[in-house]
Amino acid sequence: MAMSFNKAPGPGETRDCTDPWNFVIVRSNGDVSLCCRSEVVGNVKRTPLPEVLESDQAKELRRGVWTGKLNYDCLRCSERGVATIEDLRARVRRGVSDRAAEEIASLRSERHVLRQIRSELLKERAGLHGHVGAIEGERDQLGRHAATLESELASLRAHGEALEAELARLREHAKVLEAERPQLRGHIANLEGENAALKGHADTLERENAGLKGHARAMDSDARGLREHAQALEAELRGVHGHAQALEAERPHLQGHIQNLEREVANLHARLEAKRNPIRRILGLAKPK
Amino acid sequence: MTSEVDEIPPEMLRARPRTIYVEMTSRCNLLCTYCPVSQPDYKGEDLLMEPEALADVLLRAQPDEVQLSGHGETTMLRDWTRVARLLLARGLPVTITSNFAKRFNDEEIDTLARFRAVKISVDTTDADLQFQLRRGLKLDKLTDNLDRLVAHCESNFIEKPFLHISCTITHLNMPLVPDLVRWTHARKAHALALVNLVRHPDVEGAVKILHPSEVDPQGALRAIEDAQRIADELGVRFDMEPGLVDSLEVGQTWQ
Numbered sequence: 245m246a247m248s249f250n251k252a253p254g255p256g257e258t259r260d261c262t263d264p265w266n267f268v269i270v271r272s273n274g275d276v277s278l279c280c281r282s283e284v285v286g287n288v289k290r291t292p293l294p295e296v297l298e299s300d301q302a303k304e305l306r307r308g309v310w311t312g313k314l315n316y317d318c319l320r321c322s323e324r325g326v327a328t329i330e331d332l333r334a335r336v337r338r339g340v341s342d343r344a345a346e347e348i349a350s351l352r353s354e355r356h357v358l359r360q361i362r363s364e365l366l367k368e369r370a371g372l373h374g375h376v377g378a379i380e381g382e383r384d385q386l387g388r389h390a391a392t393l394e395s396e397l398a399s400l401r402a403h404g405e406a407l408e409a410e411l412a413r414l415r416e417h418a419k420v421l422e423a424e425r426p427q428l429r430g431h432i433a434n435l436e437g438e439n440a441a442l443k444g445h446a447d448t449l450e451r452e453n454a455g456l457k458g459h460a461r462a463m464d465s466d467a468r469g470l471r472e473h474a475q476a477l478e479a480e481l482r483g484v485h486g487h488a489q490a491l492e493a494e495r496p497h498l499q500g501h502i503q504n505l506e507r508e509v510a511n512l513h514a515r516l517e518a519k520r521n522p523i524r525r526i527l528g529l530a531k532p533k
Numbered sequence: 534m535t536s537e538v539d540e541i542p543p544e545m546l547r548a549r550p551r552t553i554y555v556e557m558t559s560r561c562n563l564l565c566t567y568c569p570v571s572q573p574d575y576k577g578e579d580l581l582m583e584p585e586a587l588a589d590v591l592l593r594a595q596p597d598e599v600q601l602s603g604h605g606e607t608t609m610l611r612d613w614t615r616v617a618r619l620l621l622a623r624g625l626p627v628t629i630t631s632n633f634a635k636r637f638n639d640e641e642i643d644t645l646a647r648f649r650a651v652k653i654s655v656d657t658t659d660a661d662l663q664f665q666l667r668r669g670l671k672l673d674k675l676t677d678n679l680d681r682l683v684a685h686c687e688s689n690f691i692e693k694p695f696l697h698i699s700c701t702i703t704h705l706n707m708p709l710v711p712d713l714v715r716w717t718h719a720r721k722a723h724a725l726a727l728v729n730l731v732r733h734p735d736v737e738g739a740v741k742i743l744h745p746s747e748v749d750p751q752g753a754l755r756a757i758e759d760a761q762r763i764a765d766e767l768g769v770r771f772d773m774e775p776g777l778v779d780s781l782e783v784g785q786t787w788q
Contacts, residue, residue, distance in 0.1 A: 246569075247732040248787045249744045251779035260775065265547075268594070269554035271603060272580040280554075281731075288582075293590050297548035306546050320787035322729040325775025333545075340549045348549075352595065359624075373690055 248322040258312035259319075260327035264305045265340050268297065278305055282317045310336065553596045555587065556580060556603025558610055563632050564668040565654075566739045567701055567730055570604055571668070577605055584616045588623045598649065602630040609635065614644040621647050630654065630699065632667070633675040639685075642678075646686050650695035652726075653679060657706040658716045665740040666706065676720065683721045696722035702730055702777060704748040705740070710760040717769050724770035727757070729777035750781040757781075 253259060263279035270276055274289035276296045282305060286296030296302065308314050312329045327335075338344050560577030561570045569575055580587075591599050601607045601617060608631050610616075620627050628650040637645070645651055653675070657663050660672040679696075686693040698717045700710065710727065717725045730744050745753035757773065764771035779785075 245734070245788050247744070249729065249732075249746050249780035249785065250776040250787070251783040251785050266549050266551035267554075268548075268550045268552070268596075269603065270556060270580075272556045272559040272578050272605065274580075288590070293594065297550065302548065303546045307541060310541055310545065322731050322776040322780065323774045325779055336545060340545060340547055344549075369690060 248320045250320065250322045251326055252319055253312060253314065253326045256312070256328055257326050258329045258332050259309055259314055259321055259324050260332060261309055261318070261321070261324040262332075262335055262339055263324075264302065264309055265336055268293070278302060279321075279323075281321055281323070283315070550594045550596055552598045552600065553591060553594060554600045554603060555591070556605060557601050557607040557613060557616065558605035559603055560609065561604070561606045561632075562609045563606065563634050563670055564736075564739075565670075565701075566666055566668065566736055566742050567703065567733065568604070569733060571736045571739065572733055579610065584619045587616070588620055588625065591620065591625055592623060597626060598628050599625045600628045600630065602652075606632055606634070608633075608637070608641065614641055617644050617648075628652070628694075632670060633678045634667075634670050636674055637678050637681070642681050642685050645682050646689070646691045646694065648694045650697060651682070652697040652699050653722075654699050654701070655713065655716075656700050656703075657709045658712045659706075659709055662705060662709075666703065666742070668739060679720050679722070693721075695724070696720075698722050698725045699728055700725065701728045702745060702753075703742040704745050704753075705742060707745045707749075707753045707756050710756050711763050714760045714763045714767065714769055714771065718767040722769075724772060725760075725764065726771075727773035727777055729774045729780060744780065744786075746780045746784045746786075750784060754778075754781050 261279070264282075267279055268276060269278075269280060270288055270293070274287040275284040276286045276288060276293065277284055283301070285301040285305065286299050288296060291299070305315070305318075308318060310333060558577060558579045560579065561568070564571045570577065599620060601613070607613050607629060617627055617629075626649045628648055629645070630652040632654050655663075655675065656666050658672070663670055663672045683693065683696075685691070698713070700706070700713055702710070714725055730742070732742065732744055735741055757778070761771050
């Protein structure tokens, strides 16, 4: 059970609440109550809302607050305070009397007119908003363009500064070069002198070269003579070789012939000996040792 | 003897509905410790009513305010903006109470911007305590939604809805109410209202809450006094349910 904390109305008092007259809550299941905490007085799924609001249960709730004979829910209500019955009734009368209803209707009518005026004003404002929007769009665009230009300007300034720094550096470099120039001029003069000397030397070399070329041509001529002589010698050599080969080929034959001759000489010696021996015996000559 | 009941003129029993609450859903995306939604036997459901039919019913009553709220969180319904825009298009003065727990998309922010009033439940500026009390609510997300709503109104020249911060008082957040007034001002909201606690049975696993009158009623009254002074200085409207002050001054408990 939930606990609530409040102050209970005393004698002549009631709950300071006009909710039963002017408040409705339709729950998600269709139940209708006349405040957040009170009992259900009907259900819109079964009964139209206007009838629910005029139901006996609803009237009983109003009656209870009107008279101060509160039901348990109203007694323990933690939301509203306490008022005298007379004060509460005066407020209810103001809220529900026909005059009040007429006033309310009049006010609603006035509110309706004011809402129409407001609606017109809102339309006008919307139109102005469109205009403002276009201007703002243009402003944004110009702002972006200005930002781009400023960015570009900043970039150019930076570039200019870089160029100036480079210029200063180049000026310094030029000074250094100017200082270096006389020295370089002397060096160039030296180089030109050296160049002239080298040209003279080159001429000498060319002349020498021409002499050498003549000598070379004579040498070439000599070489050609020598080559021809060599060729003749080679031809002669080849002839000698041929002759030598013929001699070589003849040598075995001659060797055979020599051997034959030698055998023949040996035979002749043998025959001679043979003829000498009888003679020697006859002569009494000993055989020579 | 004539009873007081008999003295009631019949016309005094007639209804003159000014404010109609329509509970689009009784389901919620939070489980606040002090809310009946947190009770174990609580069951929520969605209102099954065609928006056109709902608009017809409401228009007949000509209310000054149609509040699309109840126990549940309307903005967790998928097509809540469609219903709201239909009612707005029919000229009904729509308001809402929301926990601002989920991050709203641009279309939802624009819909909220068209409302007559938006009441946002914020109990404290202490994010950790807020998370404990509301069980799941992240203060930075809520703040972001609120800031976006205000910025949307300002950038689109829409008249800002009346922004009402609603704070349910417990013994834990009571001392921090003056800070909440400053927060309300910083967020460009118009008013801060203190809601008297109805203490339901303790919820298992949740931080235990007590009514300030059970702990330190005098300290609570001092905090309210400070908050009122700061609100006056900053130009913030400061409301409280009369039952809250009564309970702190007199201290009557009902079960």
